[in-house]
Amino acid sequence: MTNLHDLLIQRRSIRKYKPDYLKPEEVRLILEAGLLAPTSKSSRAWHFIVVEDPQVLEQMSQCKAAGAMPIAKAPLAIVVAMDSSKDDAWIEDAAIASAYMQLQAEDLGIGSCWIEIRDRYQADGTPAQEKLEELLGIPETMPIVSVITFGYKDEERKPQNVEKLLWENVHISKW
Numbered sequence: 683m684t685n686l687h688d689l690l691i692q693r694r695s696i697r698k699y700k701p702d703y704l705k706p707e708e709v710r711l712i713l714e715a716g717l718l719a720p721t722s723k724s725s726r727a728w729h730f731i732v733v734e735d736p737q738v739l740e741q742m743s744q745c746k747a748a749g750a751m752p753i754a755k756a757p758l759a760i761v762v763a764m765d766s767s768k769d770d771a772w773i774e775d776a777a778i779a780s781a782y783m784q785l786q787a788e789d790l791g792i793g794s795c796w797i798e799i800r801d802r803y804q805a806d807g808t809p810a811q812e813k814l815e816e817l818l819g820i821p822e823t824m825p826i827v828s829v830i831t832f833g834y835k836d837e838e839r840k841p842q843n844v845e846k847l848l849w850e851n852v853h854i855s856k857w
């Protein structure tokens with residue numbers, strides 16, 4: 683396993699993927715990371731929808747006006763939908779699970795990108811959520827926070843530059 687700090691520096695959003703499917707054991711580890719994520723009141727109210735069908739992925743990429751194209755060429759996408767009736771911190775819970783899966787992927791050398799779904803719309807104003815509900819049979823009572831795309835990297839990104847971290851946003855003892 684990579685040192686966690688190095689992993690955090692290395693991880694960048696990857697939007698171009700090789701066409702190969704991930705190995706089942708890699709998909710399992712990524713899902714396990716999501717299922718290991720902490721949740722408010724231990725509500726564990728997530729639902730992860732695993733999609734590998736290229737035609738469905740192509741259609742999913744049209745769920746919002748911009749920013750969803752990485753889904754079309756990804757060999758794998760995991761939709762993070764939440765049973766928001768179970769806990770009021772469902773957005774935070776979804777975000778943590780999404781990030782855990784991205785970090786697990788990075789540790790496996792797999793690229794990933796977060797695609798925002800909550801409060802995002804198609805050009806005609808239709809919510810991105812609706813398109814995904816139709817395509818994947820997700821109940822309308824389960825808000826979707828993110829779609830995370832995964833795949834073997836087909837682009838190189840520079841690691842984060844620790845010299846450029848926003849230390850000015852850190853306030854010691856007082857704002």
Ligand SMILES: Cc1cc2nc3c(=O)[nH]c(=O)nc-3n(C[C@H](O)[C@H](O)[C@H](O)COP(=O)(O)O)c2cc1C
Nearest residue numbers: 693694695696697748749750752795796797798839
């Ligand atoms: C909440 C959130 C929403 C994001 N939404 C999108 C998105 O819809 N489409 C996309 O291509 N990237 C999206 N990203 C990726 C960001 O653009 C990316 O994390 C940011 O530019 C920093 O780059 P890095 O991840 O390479 O460090 C999102 C990231 C986060 C955390």
